[in-house]
Amino acid sequence: MAKIIPFKAVRPTQDKVGLVTCRNYEDYSAAELAAWLNFNPYSFLHIINPAYANVQSISWDKRFKGVALKYKDFKNENIFIQEEEAVFYLYEIQTKTQSFTGIIAGTSVEDYQANRIKKHEDTLQYRVEMFKDYLHQTRFNTEPVLITYPDSNELNTWIQIKKKNRPLNQFSTTNKEKHTLWRIDTQNDIDWLEDHFETIPNLYIADGHHRSASAELLFEQDKDLNNPNLNYFMSFLIPESNVKIYEFNRIIRDLNGFSKEDFLEKIAENFEIISKEQELWKPQNKGEFGMYLDGIFYTLKYKKEIDNTSIKQQLDAQILYDTVLQPILEIGDLRNDERIAYISGKQSIISIKEKVDEGEFAVGFMLFPSNIEEIKAFADNDLIMPPKSTYIEPKFRSGLVVYEL
Template sequence: MPLIKPFAGLRPAPGRAAEVAAPPYDVVTADEARRLVAGRPWSFLHVSRPEVDLPPQTAPYDHSVYARARDNLRHMLAQGVLLRDPAPAYYVYRLSMGAHRQTGLVAAASVAAYDDGRIRRHELTRPAKEDDRVRQIDALQAQTGPVLLVYRARAEVDALLAQQSQGPAEVDITAADGVRHELWVIDAADKIARIGAWFDAMEALYIADGHHRSAAASRVAAAGRAADPDPDPNQADARQFFLSVLFPHDQMQILPYNRVVRDLNGLEPQDFLRRVAERFQVAPEACPVQPAHPAEFGLYLDHCWYRLRLDAAHIPRHDPVRRLDVSLLQEHLIEPILGIADPRRDERIDFVGGIRGLAGLVDRVDNGDMRLALSLHPTSMDDLMTVADAGACMPPKSTWFEPKLADGLVSHPFDAAADTGG
């Protein structure tokens, strides 16, 4: 089975992409989604966050949520807002945010490769979120939220994608957040074959974002195999692949994933700082601290910033997980001093994506919502791939990727127009 394959995508009709494109379902709250769909009847949030069309008190996993998603998708199809491409294709997808630009490939990735560990993960998943994505896929009979994958950059792949994206894009829109989204179609048989061969030769792909979506795709595929244990080998089953966008590792941009904590674990500020100083060098700073190096952190407390540097003797260089900044901060400050042993479940801690900047940390503390904030140096792509290659898992909220993919530009349907390319 190929590592990736082309597919006949479900896309906005010509000229409709700006009406359809929406932020990923999991980066907006239900209230934010309701505000974003105001005056936008064709926003893909009506599919990815269908609770926007239901009473506010509706439980997020109620059966009516998935039924509404199905009905909304069918309505967009019936009205010609979304159209199915006539033949399998790959799609070049470019994201531009300020001076940053990354160019990747939209493809269907192999569930078998995911199950076998060739598509490598670095995070644990939560059953409730997996269940949610399984029910969404089953209701839609399509995958609409792409998994963000990374491959170790190969010059020939990058050169072909650059060449294919030289002409006018089929989609060229700028979202409300200023991110530009461009899309080109690759449907020439020779180029499809060349791309497939290049990726088949790769040792591994890496999940950057979308662990719950890929885990859900695996479960949907397993259910399909159980229902039809002897499928026709000449008919590709779309359920055995999942929607993905693949970027070279050297074009990815990881921002820090910062922390805010609700209290000082019963300590007075001076006692807290004294205990921090037992493990870190602590230096007051006049300006907000964005760490410039690994093992360096910013601390915001009582309207003051401090720069924290962990002594090198505390860094286990040969352990790919424990040497991460998120691990060092957890092991030397958050757990022993603030008493938070399980940041996945402890409600005293929250996480702030780096796109919100240091001002987002200051706001959370100064408005009384949180007591202190901690800024981090971003995790590197090399660290992410090293952890995944080791079959290990990162701590929660280790990476924040920007810019974000848009939902709705390309979806992967399971209908009778079976994908036969690849």
């Protein structure tokens, strides 16, 4: 059974919410970051980058303490307010092409430990430790874990009814997204939602494996403080059918000493190679790959029979690794090898062409995106997908809802 709880969230005042919230700070270029910090005094970027001018010259400990102090300043200036009672939220994100609606709630560390909240990605211990230290110092989190639940007609109907109510917040952003937030605060609704999720045996992490692992680590470290908020971490729960899964395409800096002709000959051992000339071609099915090499796009069709008895061997990212990246290009560590980089499938493949044409990279590979069933199969069998197998939306706005620890 999945346990979710309402919580006393901290959030921007209604008149400032559109000014406060921001994308993940890593999404901003240096120029964008400077512009937002210089011209928008309400941006949450001021909290997560409290010393942006010299951020590289201060220790993580000092930076985390600066984040905590700046957050207190925002609260003291009444830019943020706290709910008087524990509530749930409905949150809708409308992009140019898609709409996402989910529930903001606290999810259980105990469920995570018991594998009722299932994982499909590995984590880097140093990142888990760092974010745990961040949470310990700042005592708040505004980046929920994206979690999927099985589609439910009953829950979908309930959500559609609640969305007819007057929203708590509604605002648009400069990237032309529309954001709407509803408060779920009546006891009947809270009880109904909690009871409904207790009928769900398992939830699945779509995005945020490091955040959930850090929450568990913080719970183990600070559980003697008897702080009930540590027993949960903030999540954005969304139906399986409503997530958007993109691939991560691969670009490689060199051909590992092979000439173009020899490289194509090695590729041909496992793939049928079809030249697409200048056509911006992307894979249309599983088992197909795109390749851009020396000004030409290619279709690569896997010639061998896929091992349907192995969940891992059916994954396109694994096939590419086993047939090209590791044996031919000798790239073993997909996380740390500096010869490989990744571009999400959300970006145009023109970006791959440009990087190869500029000479920084020698070849690019385009993959067909995974689906939610593949992700669940890995999670259900306690398997780990290769690094950078998926890029998943929606992405949550930092500073919209804050979970205090």
